[in-house]
Amino acid sequence: MREDPFLARLGINVPYEWWPAAALLKSFEAGGFGWVQIPAPPASVLRSPRESLEHASAVCAALDTTGLDVVVHGPGVLTAGARDDDRAFEGLLSYAAEAGARAVVYHGRNFPDAPDGEDLALAETRSLARRAALAERLGVTIAVENLAPVFPGPERLGHTPMLLRTLCRRISSPALGLCLDLGHAHVVAESRRAEIRDLIEPVLDSVVLFHLHDNLGARRSGSSRPDLDPLRLDLHLPPGEGTLPWTTIAPSLRAHRAPLILEIHPPHRPDPTALFESTAGLLSTPAPSAAVS
Numbered sequence: 001m002r003e004d005p006f007l008a009r010l011g012i013n014v015p016y017e018w019w020p021a022a023a024l025l026k027s028f029e030a031g032g033f034g035w036v037q038i039p040a041p042p043a044s045v046l047r048s049p050r051e052s053l054e055h056a057s058a059v060c061a062a063l064d065t066t067g068l069d070v071v072v073h074g075p076g077v078l079t080a081g082a083r084d085d086d087r088a089f090e091g092l093l094s095y096a097a098e099a100g101a102r103a104v105v106y107h108g109r110n111f112p113d114a115p116d117g118e119d120l121a122l123a124e125t126r127s128l129a130r131r132a133a134l135a136e137r138l139g140v141t142i143a144v145e146n147l148a149p150v151f152p153g154p155e156r157l158g159h160t161p162m163l164l165r166t167l168c169r170r171i172s173s174p175a176l177g178l179c180l181d182l183g184h185a186h187v188v189a190e191s192r193r194a195e196i197r198d199l200i201e202p203v204l205d206s207v208v209l210f211h212l213h214d215n216l217g218a219r220r221s222g223s224s225r226p227d228l229d230p231l232r233l234d235l236h237l238p239p240g241e242g243t244l245p246w247t248t249i250a251p252s253l254r255a256h257r258a259p260l261i262l263e264i265h266p267p268h269r270p271d272p273t274a275l276f277e278s279t280a281g282l283l284s285t286p287a288p289s290a291a292v293s
Contacts, residue, residue, distance in 0.1 A: 006254050007280050011035025011071070011261040012272065022065040029066045031272025032280070036063075037071040037261045038099065043078060046091030056098035063100060070101040071143075071209065071261060078106065080131060081123030089131050097138040102259075103209055104135075105179050108144035108167060109158035117157055125167060132173035142176050143209040144168060148184035149191075150234045152218075159188045165203040177208030183215050183263070186244040187233045190217035196249065204252060210260040212279070214242030236265040238275055240282045250283045 012028050014020045016039045028036055038059060045051045063070060074092045079085045089106075096104045109124065111117035128142070135142050144167065147158040157163055161180060168176050180200060189196040215235040216223050223243075224230045239246055239262070253260060262279060269275060 004280075004284075006283075007032065007276075008034045009257075009259045010276065010279065011037060011069070011259055012275065013037040013073070013261055013263045014039060015266050018266075020059055020062050022062045025062055025066045025068060028272050029068055031274075032276035033272060034067075034069060035071065035259045035261060036066075036068045037073055037105070037263070038063075038101070040072050040074050040092055040095060040104070043075050043085065043088035043091075046075075046088040046095060047084065049091070049094075052091050052095050053098060056095045059099045069259070070099060071103045071105060071259065072096040072099060072101045073105040074107075076107055079110065079120075079124065080106070080127035081120065081125075086127055086131070089127070090134060093131065093135050093138055093140055093142075096140045101140060103141040103143045103179075105143050105145050105209065105211075107147055107158060108164050109156070109160075110147060111157050113155060113157055121157060125170065128167070128176065129171045129173070132171055132176045135175035136173060140175065141208050143179035144176065145179035145211065146181050146184050146188075148181070148187040148234055151231055152233065155188070155191075159184070161185060161199050161203045165206045168206050178203055178206045179209040179211060180204075180207045181211035181213075181263075182244065182249065183211065183213040183234065183236065183242075186217055186242075187215060190220065196245065197252075200249065201252065204256060207256065207258050209258050210253065210256075211263050212239055212260050213237060213263045214239050214244045214246075217243050235268075236263055237268050238262075238264050238270065239279050241268065246282050253283060 012033045020038050041055050092104055111120045144164050146161045185199045186196055189199050214237040
């Protein structure tokens, strides 16, 4: 199964606050994964060149025991356009380059759909244009991730993938693209009573990275399980454990070239081999004949 070139693009995340020790990384590689996503240290470390370099060097040493390709996920609260956060963002790019990462993930347009959100969005656009120029020099790609509400609540600008595609197109840098999070898109699509393909198909030309995980959508039917939080939307379950229509979107994923990183929360993740094999089998399942490939 691992000989399929598509499967070489599958990766897995190191959960937040977990250290990417060599033994953990080797277990990912032994399980079949070719990519790994590392959580960046907090912004306070990224703003300190000495501490950031020390941290990145240790990560790099662990990674050197494997052949894994690397993505770094920036701090979730990082906001381009804020003075201190801009310093941390530049530190994040330098950190990624030192660790040998191909890309960094950034939560884009994480603002309310309100007048003050427009001002924040303008500052973010200007900041990302400057950070993208630095990323080009460092050989790192900034992957702007679409978001979703963790619990039921109002939408934010970053919940719309097409808006993020417009942001990337406006800046027009080869070092800037989308991280299309399919679990997040599933929640948002169901909350809008739309098809997930309507959110993802129009932006595929700007995608440089995918995040894969499952959930129960917007949970409009009140669906619940005793092992899950009864209200949480962003559950980060293994693919196939929720209601995301994987066989419908699998052809688009297989036809693409971007890496596919599994983001599975620790309480729900099986061992790496089982997770790799179940995901590979799910994404290799032919779509129903009525689906658009």
